[in-house]
Structures are given as C-alpha cells and as structure tokens.
Amino acid sequence: MESSLKSEKGYDLLLLSGEVDLQYSPKVREKILGALRQGKPLLIDMESVSYIDSSGIASLVEGFQTAKSAKLPYGLLNISDPAMQVLTLTRLDKIFSLYTSTEQFSQQL
Amino acid sequence: MTKKMQLLQLKFPARAEEMCTVRQKLREVLGTCSKSESTINCIVLAVGEACMNIIQHAYGSSEKGDIVLEVEKLGSDMIFRLRDFAKHKTCAKEMQSRPLDELRPGGLGCHIINEIMDEVQLIDCEKSCGNVLQMKKCLSPPKGQTG
Numbered sequence: 016m017e018s019s020l021k022s023e024k025g026y027d028l029l030l031l032s033g034e035v036d037l038q039y040s041p042k043v044r045e046k047i048l049g050a051l052r053q054g055k056p057l058l059i060d061m062e063s064v065s066y067i068d069s070s071g072i073a074s075l076v077e078g079f080q081t082a083k084s085a086k087l088p089y090g091l092l093n094i095s096d097p098a099m100q101v102l103t104l105t106r107l108d109k110i111f112s113l114y115t116s117t118e119q120f121s122q123q124l
Numbered sequence: 125m126t127k128k129m130q131l132l133q134l135k136f137p138a139r140a141e142e143m144c145t146v147r148q149k150l151r152e153v154l155g156t157c158s159k160s161e162s163t164i165n166c167i168v169l170a171v172g173e174a175c176m177n178i179i180q181h182a183y184g185s186s187e188k189g190d191i192v193l194e195v196e197k198l199g200s201d202m203i204f205r206l207r208d209f210a211k212h213k214t215c216a217k218e219m220q221s222r223p224l225d226e227l228r229p230g231g232l233g234c235h236i237i238n239e240i241m242d243e244v245q246l247i248d249c250e251k252s253c254g255n256v257l258q259m260k261k262c263l264s265p266p267k268g269q270t271g
Contacts, residue, residue: 034147037176038140066147066165068172069236073229080227097165104166104239105232106224 018046023117025124026056026088032063035071043071047078056088058120064098072101079111088124090114131156132195138179138188138208146193147172153195157202158263167202167261170240173233174206174257181218182210182255189254200264205247209254216246219257 016039021028027050035043050057057078061067075091082089090112094102102108114120131153136142147168154164175191183189187210194205221235237259238244247256 034144036140036143036172037179038143066169068169068176069230069232070176072232076227076229080229096162100162100165101169101236104236110227 016042018043020046020050022055023058023121025121026058027053028058028060028092028117030060030063032065034066035064035074036066036068037070040068040070040074044074044077047074048081051078051081051085051087051089054085054087056120056124057082058090058092058114058117060092061098062093062095064095067098067101069101069105072105072107075111076107088112088120090120092117092120126199129197130194131197132193134193135190136193138175138183138191140176140179143172143175146175150193150195154202157197163263166240167204170237170259170261171204171206173236174204174259177214177218177233178206178208178210178255182208182212182214184210184212187211200262202261202263204241204259204261206257206259207254211253212255214246214255214257219244219246 016033016035019030029046029050031043079089092114094113132149134146134149136146150168150171151164154167158164178191189209192207196203219234221238222231241259242262243260245258247258249256
C-alpha cells in the first residue's frame, strides 16, 4: 500500500494505491485524520486501490464523520472496481460523496 | 456421486502481515475454478474478513497462534474452512451482521461475509481448543449467464 498527500487549490488530495487491509489501515486512518486536522476539504483518490477490506472502510467512515463534524467537504475520487464492490456491499456508496473528476469536487467547494 | 477435491491447505501465523500472501494464494486457487474476476474478488474479501476476525477477536492482542485455511471443491460448491486454536470460543451471535443504517467505523466484516457467502457456519469443536468456521459459496452462474 502506498499513500501520498498533495495540497491542491482549496483542498487536499490523498492518493491511495495497492491493498488497504488490516496491516495498512491504521496508516490510512492517520493520513485521513491528519489531513482533516489541517482544516481543509479532503478528496481521496481510490483509482489504484486494488483491495480494501472492512478495516480500510472503517478508516474512510471515520474520516467521513470527522469531516462532517468539522463541516469540511469530503469525497472519494475515481473508485476502482474492487473498492466499489466493497462500498456497494456495505451500502456506503449511498453515503459517501463520489466523484469522477477533481473539477467536480472543486466546483462544490 | 460428486467427488470432493481439496484445493488448498495453508497454515499461517494469525498476523495482519501474512494476509497479503494468503490472499494471493487463494486468488491463484480460485482462478482455476472461476473466470469471474468479480466473484474471485468477493470470495477473497470474505475469507480475508473471516481471517481478520480471528486475528482481532479470537486471538486478540494477548494471544499468538496459527490459522489453517482449507479450500475444497464439491461440484459447483466451494467450501472454505478456517480453523484457529484460540482460547476464545466464537459464538454464532458474533458472526451476525450489524444494522447498516447505524453509520460507524467497524463491525462490517460479518456483514460482508454473510452477504458474499451462501452459507456461514461455526462447526462445533467444543472438546478441542479453538474454532472452526465453514463458509460455502456456489459458483454456478445465474441462469442465462456463463461463469
């Protein structure tokens, strides 16, 4: 699993790639919560996530709740097929804001 | 009579770091039984969630031990058996899905397992140490589709 945080105009972009499982989800959780602590909207690029399990999903949910409390926009970008399968199974595809381009996210800031 | 075929028997330490290799081996075995990438992804996810339950809840942080994963094929059914040797006895209630309208991190693993697998059963092993979880998935494609 790899992750990197980029500062974009008006928001932070967190790129996740590889397998987000029990071994790496604490790191992802820290990245998400750390980014939100900066007080900026957060967009998480999931195009290269090849596997995500419930521990990874839990990190995304915790980020969602933290962002909601802080009234910060929070979204998921270009979700890969394996990640979308898990979001659909857990019905979180109806809860998270999903985007197919960074422009879409920027427009609602 | 349909013959049961053992496709995999794997013993590994119950640690998060082992799971990447376990998933890879499971994926290889499943690739010989199904052409559907989506079905393979789902099964790998469900078995991974069941292993994670053992790591986090059966052994927990205070106990170390192994997991044995067995994969068998019986006709169009795939059977996945996970054995642990933990002191904790997993009960059926722990394997139930939680309501999804309750938005909170965690507790989604059992829901994922129950959604993906056709049968999920704790095998009674009262006299021995540990737990055995058996999950069954039928690989027959729905009518009108080829698998």
